Amino acid sequence: MHLLKRIGLDTFMLLLIGAVGLGVLLPAHGAVAAGLKHVTYWAVSLLFFLYGAKLDPGAVRAGLANWRLQGLTFAATYILFPLVGLAFATLADPILGATIAFGLLFLSLLPSTVQSSVAFTAISGGNVPGAICAASVSNMVGVVVTPALVALLMQQGDGGVRMDSVVRIGTQILLPFVIGQVLRPWLWSVVARHKRLTGMVDRGSILLIVYSAFSAGTVSGLWQTVPGSSLLMLVCFVLAFLAVIMGLMHGFGRLFGLSRPDRAVLFYCGSTKSLATGLPIASTLFPADQVGAIVLPIMIYHMVQLLICAVIAQRSARTPSLAPGSSGSDKTSKG
Template sequence: MPKLRRFVDPYLLLLTGTVVLAALFPARGVGASVADIAVTVAVALLFFLYGARLAPSAIWAGLAHWRLQSLVFASTFLLFPLIGLAVSAGAGALLPDDMVTGLLFLSLLPSTVQSSIAFTSIAGGNVPAALCSASVSNLVGVVLTPLLVALLIPTAGSGFALSSIEDIGLQILLPFVVGQAMRPLIGAWLLRHKTLTSYVDRGSILFVVYAAFSAGMVAGVWTEVSLGDLTAIILLDTLMLAVVIAATTLLSRRLGFSTPDEIAIVFCGSKKSMASGIPMATILFPASAVSLTVLPLMIFHQIQLFVCATLARRYAERAAARTRAVEGAGEAAEVAAARAPN
């Protein structure tokens, strides 16, 4: 199992199982109404917990490194959307409209928090900067991602009507602000019970996925998906990730960042958050379209884990090799000094 975890995210297996469950037993009628209410509660709970756990000091601590933060921000909310526009334009003749929308939607999302920091740590990168970048990305993304969706995907939410803005305020912003306000009271308790909060986080996402794919099954949208569609999404997701990783690596080196800073930039600037993306999609897109819209994001999530796990190990191996080289040079110098005549 430890070896399997290196290549397959167990949570993705749960997500896959949830999709299968929704395919076999979709929520219908009264069950669908109950599921809609439960999804609203789950999304609000998700962002409440995130607000309660996010320390404002963690954001301000890394802001002094403005060049690094600016590059990560530009990669997440400028470079990625430009790539998403290009890819979605090219995929228009290959994929159903909802999947094309999903490719563009994932490019507009904020970065992940946990995996960005974890991979930066494994690779020997600048962890405080990564923590700040990922936190700011998610905080800003709560507002910026819906605005970008309104600008670039005008069909989302029926032209991003006032009701959509109200839903975002009530289901995302308000719970987040309340969580921040409650942080002095419950923040320490949440940090001591990370396993419990992790179950709540992931369980909420699983439930949202079940509701979204149930709606898709009832509406019959999955009759539009073929093996060719899935293959195309995998290839396009991989292409988007490869371009961003190559661009952030090249820019980091051209701009003279240190290797630890480069690692933080690459891992924070190339990630997209499924934890934020799926709840947002349930608000911004029609229920019948959500399952196909989030499919590119779900596939991208697994691809980024595969690629970044491999990249993190390579960074770590290079750092270990440099350390051994330095230690070897030091030992050789000591030997030479000992043999030298007095």
């Protein structure tokens, strides 16, 4: 139970499921929905402001010295993952429909997790400073790179992401993040003293986004077009997606001769995706009545990645030879 709490698989996951159910069963209508839209807008801005205030650029600069590890992790997150996502989305389109397939591709364009990937790396005896750097860089550049990749790969009917979506990304996400980074020297002590409060803001904002997205989907009649068989198939696609990515991370860590601690970084940072970043970006980029279906793959992937990575990390802690990228004959560790 302690491990599950450490990686975030606790009451919050149950609250996420509850927010989905509430959005489906008791959706917001009329003036309430309009008010919820405004509240969600400012919640997203506050969320990214806090991300900017919490991310330590000093840790990023220190970790960049291991350029090979950081380069491989970055390439895995923003090149290899999107290519695999494009293949899975193409396969899923005729089976699950365009919107959910769209969500699979969007999932592949997100940055990696921060808290979870660092925790898993630590449990597995991996390079924790390297994981902190890789995860931080992924999220810092993801504020810009993810929308850019969406514009490049997820072409919509009007020829791409609309200009008003680009403007919203700049004003609602990028600007608060930059302000948080600029003010970090003055805000960090306050944030550090009130971790519980900032954590409540983080999670409360995400729950609000989830309820808003699934509520809008219910009002638009979206869920009437998504049968239970499609949800089951989506779970199968997500499991296969995660298995392929984890297999590639395992293989590339050994192929490039990374030490065991560095292979753990590549495995966890390269195979996980951030729900906390994906939900607000999706709510900013996509029409409200489609966001619920687009983020559904992200939510399923998030829950599955936590469960599977927790099992792998626990086994790695008990038996180092079973750590990500290791084999029974691997007894050495390169610096």
